[in-house]
Amino acid sequence: MKVLVLFDVARPADPNEAFSPESLKQEDKPTEADVLESLRRLGHEVETLAVFDNVTRIVDKLTSLGPDVVFNLSESFYHDRAHEPNITALLDLMKVRYTGSGSDALLLCKDKALAKKVLAYHHVRLPHFVVSHRAHPLRRLRRFAYPAFVKPVCEDASDGICRASFAKDEKEAIERARFIHQKFNTDALIEEYIEGRELYLSVLGNNRLTVFPAREIFFDQMPEDAPKFATFHAKWNDSYRKKWGITNGPAKPLPEGVPGHLSELARKVYRLLKIRGFGRIDVRLTATGDVYVIEANPNPCLAQDEDFAQSACLGGVSYDTLIQEILNTAFA
Ligand SMILES: Nc1ncnc2c1ncn2[C@@H]1O[C@H](COP(=O)(O)OP(=O)(O)O)[C@@H](O)[C@H]1O
Ligand SMILES: [Mg+2]
Numbered sequence: 495m496k497v498l499v500l501f502d503v504a505r506p507a508d509p510n511e512a513f514s515p516e517s518l519k520q521e522d523k524p525t526e527a528d529v530l531e532s533l534r535r536l537g538h539e540v541e542t543l544a545v546f547d548n549v550t551r552i553v554d555k556l557t558s559l560g561p562d563v564v565f566n567l568s569e570s571f572y573h574d575r576a577h578e579p580n581i582t583a584l585l586d587l588m589k590v591r592y593t594g595s596g597s598d599a600l601l602l603c604k605d606k607a608l609a610k611k612v613l614a615y616h617h618v619r620l621p622h623f624v625v626s627h628r629a630h631p632l633r634r635l636r637r638f639a640y641p642a643f644v645k646p647v648c649e650d651a652s653d654g655i656c657r658a659s660f661a662k663d664e665k666e667a668i669e670r671a672r673f674i675h676q677k678f679n680t681d682a683l684i685e686e687y688i689e690g691r692e693l694y695l696s697v698l699g700n701n702r703l704t705v706f707p708a709r710e711i712f713f714d715q716m717p718e719d720a721p722k723f724a725t726f727h728a729k730w731n732d733s734y735r736k737k738w739g740i741t742n743g744p745a746k747p748l749p750e751g752v753p754g755h756l757s758e759l760a761r762k763v764y765r766l767l768k769i770r771g772f773g774r775i776d777v778r779l780t781a782t783g784d785v786y787v788i789e790a791n792p793n794p795c796l797a798q799d800e801d802f803a804q805s806a807c808l809g810g811v812s813y814d815t816l817i818q819e820i821l822n823t824a825f826a
């Protein structure tokens with residue numbers, strides 16, 4: 495197949511600039527490098543297109559190349575992640591096939607409060623939550639059970655998640671929400687903090703869905719009584735991860751009945767939020783065996799060493815097979 499790998503860069507890009515796995519690694523684009531290498535191993539005819547700020551160039555490239563399918567790894571336009579759904583909207587308008595979710599799921603999941611409202615309507619168990627609006631910040635939290643967890647409504651990849659996201663009382667929660675309004679210029683989601691194991695559920699498909707074996711994040715060297723959650727540093731900072739013994743790996747054994755429940759739940763959330771191709775549903779499992787949905791991620795990270803690809807691998811699906819399957823879902 496003729497495949498165009500589409501991704502974003504943080505600088506003006508020439509549409510004819512060709513990227514190699516090596517140059518992508520140098521630009522700190524490990525996912526793009528892994529996917530490009532895999533598509534080449536699979537024998538596809540592959541070209542790359544980096545997007546930054548020029549719509550005409552995307553249109554021209556798609557028109558002149560006429561790819562069978564776009565492998566969509568783009569997440570932003572002009573530095574702004576809010577534009578992620580607009581790129582797939584453009585592909586739809588041009589009647590180009592692409593991998594992963596469409597604008598509907600991207601828009602829905604990007605607004606975490608909106609996604610939660612949809613899930614709550616369908617009786618999916620979620621942390622209790624309220625929204626503090628930037629234009630009308632909350633001053634009080636009535637009938638709220640602490641600790642709380644406060645995060646930007648519209649950020650990704652743990653931007654805005656740090657130790658201070660954990661709020662032990664009303665004062666800390668309100669302060670953190672105010673900080674989010676100012677620093678991120680956005681609304682804040684104030685949630686009930688769910689103490690428990692954090693599991694990542696990777697789902698592949700459109701109609702018939704495969705749920706791969708769960709992965710889990712471990713916090714081995716953290717003090718027993720410290721709240722444990724995936725801050726920006728806990729996710730991305732290797733020396734911080736080393737210091738606190740933070741690792742991601744196959745989920746430790748789960749209580750009886752839980753794996754089946756997790757698969758059902760992951761499928762349900764995936765469908766309700768209109769996710770297509772592949773997605774990752776993040777949940778927390780409490781000591782009493784209750785499962786809470788924390789976040790749904792359409793188009794999760796596809797780097798070979800990250801949770802999605804590693805879950806597939808646990809399920810017996812090699813990286814190249816996974817990349818081919820994701821391409822296939824664009825045609826289903
Ligand atoms: N309600 C919550 N209770 C406990 N931990 C939470 C809660 N919400 C988020 N977290 C922690 O914060 C991390 C990041 O939050 P998430 O909503 O997934 O945002 P992001 O889009 O940045 O990944 C989660 O992986 C989890 O560890
Ligand atoms: Mg998350």
